[in-house]
Amino acid sequence: MKYLKPWWSDGGGLLHFTILLSLAELRLDLDLDLDLDLYLLFAPRTLLGDELLLRNGQTRHISALSPFPASGGWGRAELLHPKCWERDPAAPPEGRLLREVRALGVPFIPSTRVDAWLVHSVAAGDADGTHALLGATAASSAGGVGAGVDGVSQAAPGGGGGPRAVQSSPLAAGEEEKAPAEPTAQVSDAGGHASEENEVLKGVGHSPQHEENDQRSSTQKEKSLQQKNEDETKVADKPAWEAEKNTESRSERYQNGTEAFFSLEDLFQLLSSQPENLLEGVSLGDITPLPGSINDGMNSPTHYNVNFSQAVSHDVSLHEAMLLCSDNTFRRDPVARTSQPQEQILQLCSPTTNTEQTFPGTNLTGFLPFIDNQMRNLSQDHLYDLDINIFDEINLMSLATEGFDPMEVSWLLEEPGYDSGLSLDSSNNSTSVIKSNSSHSICEGATGSSSDLSHHDLEGAVGGYCPEPSKLCHMNDRSDCHFHGDFAFQYVSHNHTYHLQPSALESTSASFSWPGKSQKISRYLNDTDRNLSRDERRAKALHIPFSVDEIIRMPVDSFNSMLSRHYLTDLQLSLIRDIRRRGKNKVAAQNCRKRKLDVILNLEDDVCSLQAKKETLKREQSQCHKAINIMKQKLHHLYRDVFSRLRDDQGRPISPNQYALQCTHDGSVLIVPKELMIPGQKKENQKGKRKNERKN
DNA sequence: GGCGTTTGTCATATC
DNA sequence: AGGATATGACAAACG
Known part of the structure; x- marks a missing residue:
């Protein structure tokens, strides 16, 4: 571009x-x-x-x-x-x-x-x-x-x-x-x-x-x-x-x-x-x-x-091309289309x-x-520039229109777990859309006359929802499969959003020859497709012109504007929304589990820390008790020492059993007979006395 | 083959 | 009210 x-x-x-x-x-x-x-x-x-x-x-x-x-x-x-x-x-x-x-x-x-x-x-x-x-x-x-x-x-x-x-x-x-x-x-x-x-x-x-x-x-x-x-x-x-x-x-x-x-x-x-x-x-x-x-x-x-x-060879997104062409395709008047x-x-x-x-x-x-x-004259090297997704789509749709076993053809759309339409009730929608948009639909192409198919193919091939050239080949002249390859050159050098591995190219190129049925089937189980997520395969099958990553990661506003800017079928819209919903939910689930795991880990950490703290507090408590006891012991000894040095008026020692020391508010110490002590003080003195006795 | 883990998905709750 | 997000529950895949 x-x-x-x-x-x-x-x-x-x-x-x-x-x-x-x-x-x-x-x-x-x-x-x-x-x-x-x-x-x-x-x-x-x-x-x-x-x-x-x-x-x-x-x-x-x-x-x-x-x-x-x-x-x-x-x-x-x-x-x-x-x-x-x-x-x-x-x-x-x-x-x-x-x-x-x-x-x-x-x-x-x-x-x-x-x-x-x-x-x-x-x-x-x-x-x-x-x-x-x-x-x-x-x-x-x-x-x-x-x-x-x-x-x-x-x-x-x-x-x-x-x-x-x-x-x-x-x-x-x-x-x-x-x-x-x-x-x-x-x-x-x-x-x-x-x-x-x-x-x-x-x-x-x-x-x-x-x-x-x-x-x-x-x-x-x-x-x-x-x-x-x-x-x-x-x-x-x-x-x-x-x-x-x-x-x-x-x-x-x-x-x-x-x-x-x-x-x-x-x-x-x-x-x-x-x-x-x-x-x-x-x-x-x-x-x-x-x-x-x-x-x-x-x-x-x-x-x-x-x-x-x-x-x-301009660097144009194939998605854009497909999408825009699809827009055009679907906007056309079906009557005029059929009258071509x-x-x-x-x-x-x-x-x-x-x-x-x-x-x-x-x-x-x-x-x-x-x-x-022109296409014939293009170098074979261009084959390696072809977007294999296109061929995958081509082959898929071709199979679909060829009357192959639905199980072989529709595995992309009907693989186990594919409930895109189910969850949003779009399954029926999709069908109806396909039937209503007869001019462009794959389904109709599968059941319509060959001429109609050709017509539709011709018109819709560019669009994201279009049938593929291979279908032209099969419907009109199966032996003219070279046209398939030639037609595919349209995608030469288009910068595709889906980047595929070289190995996929080989398998894609091999699809040109349309080998045996079993090979066709196995083709859909190649490593490339296996490497794609279900949604990616679905998106590819429906020609969704955006990458799954885009669909999922795009901001809401951008996403909505993108959908409004492009003309998409109900099926495509449904799939896109499903992809986005699932993708978002997947990320949300991952985040949720991560958060949950973090919470669990945090709780475990909390438990550990609390246990450690508890032990620490226990130790501190024990130390405090020891210190208190030591202080009490010292106080007791001091008390005794004080009393031992006290003398009454006649010079006789004062018995601690009859008297007690009482501190006043002004800081002075009085020797008070126990009978005159306040009841509360008396009890305290008695308690301390008992404790000291017990310890002693 | 059973079991635990991971992951995707859906339904539902919550924001 | 409706959409986005969070989360519980389930199933499939995998080691």
Whole structure:
């Protein structure tokens, strides 16, 4: 996240960032709300106070914008919203948004972003605006984008009939190295210029023959573009502010006509020039998916330096990615979801024959093979960067959907003692949730049709609750398991929260081959899983996007805000709360026992000390008694001595039996006859007398 | 296999 | 009143 994190710190941003990082995550499916959030994140500040009409008929008041400095400068989100504006009867046909964007002189955005966005667009491609937008994007890709920026920029201002950007695009010359392709797919062109259409089709269609030409020409261009790509790559690695500077400078260069590469502005030019043509009448079905027929300008790594490895190697938390994507997945309208063309999924799931490394293509729908190729070309070393938890999840879910023995599959969730749902009465909840969220549920995936499964897989795979690519493999083409591995590359280099031991990687990697059933089962009993606590395994199984430690140790406020910030299913929420409750209670129990032990130890210490004190006091008492006795003895002797020296008036000795010594208050001593003594004094004298006698 | 200890968990009390 | 924490009780794991 070196590059984007400062700006993409919120959920929507991270989602898109996830997209950026995961060009291969075709399953990403942006939600309008997220789109809107993203739009708001980067919206021009001049839009403050405006009302944005959403596809669901609701309106969103733009009351606050992101502090993002380059307001309007990253108009990727704006790309999505012309559709919204277009539907706003109160909005100008062209949409103020576009005008705003143009007025701001939209700077370039890194190609990776555009690519990612396009990838998203294709993957999303719902029956509504996104789909239409996809068409627009495809048209852009085919003509303006695929042909080059210059052509786009020239065509846009004129605003003719049809994608003029495509028509006049010199880009074709600049980018034809990858563009040449069979016109197998056509974008509706209101202009209807045949020659221009051919130009367009060059960008749209793609054939193996042309791919060879593409490769040859692209290799020539690659060198010249390499430097530019490196620059762009550096941009992606630089801090945000530096990247922004870089971007702006590129924008200037572009405006000066010294740079000929695709930018967001190209798309905008196309969109603004012929929004009706671009946004309407073009559906996914209109564009024949051709292997490698992705728009050159958009996804070709040689042209726009969309280094796939780098694109997915940002240090982004997989949890974030999963979670955010999950958010998106669950926010989507199930109806729209189910209405998505299944062709996309089939394209995704079908084996790709194009293995060339240049990933040529001009059709957006061709990005699938592109990604497939990219993934295939990734070094096997990347396997060791894969998050094995993902594969564990994949395998688990795959097993679950394959109809394996529930005892083998569900041990994670139903292992003895797993009462997460029980304690909070979430077990039923979970089930209901799963059933209700049919679009994303694993359960439904297990019972639904293969196409549905594919669909769901495609959409939900990114989310924390999504089925896994392996399921795609099993459901649609079991023999095409290489796709499983390829797809798994989406997680390459994602910084996963769950850190696993190298030994686990081996077992995970081994899961690619899907060995025998017994091995699968034993896989779940590997050391890695054994080392995980139950809650950790459960969290992993449910794609909880937080670590157990986080869940437990996070302060209450942070925990609640975290839950509110992320869209989680009831099952996930229940598990998270259970994990937190158990974790807290576990710690509390430990502390309690520690305290109890401390109390016991303290009590033992107290007993010991008290016993010692008692002995000491006893000794002291004994010593005191001895001292007292000695004093009494001495007093007695003194008494006797005093009396022995006393004489009466006739000189006769005074008998102590008849007289006693009595001290007065003034300190004088009197010899008092015992008969005259106060009763109390008399008794005391008698007692002392007896004691002395006894001792004597 | 019995026994004691440790630990996790739940139910309940307490704060 | 409701949530967090503390604690008794129980069971499982382990030596």
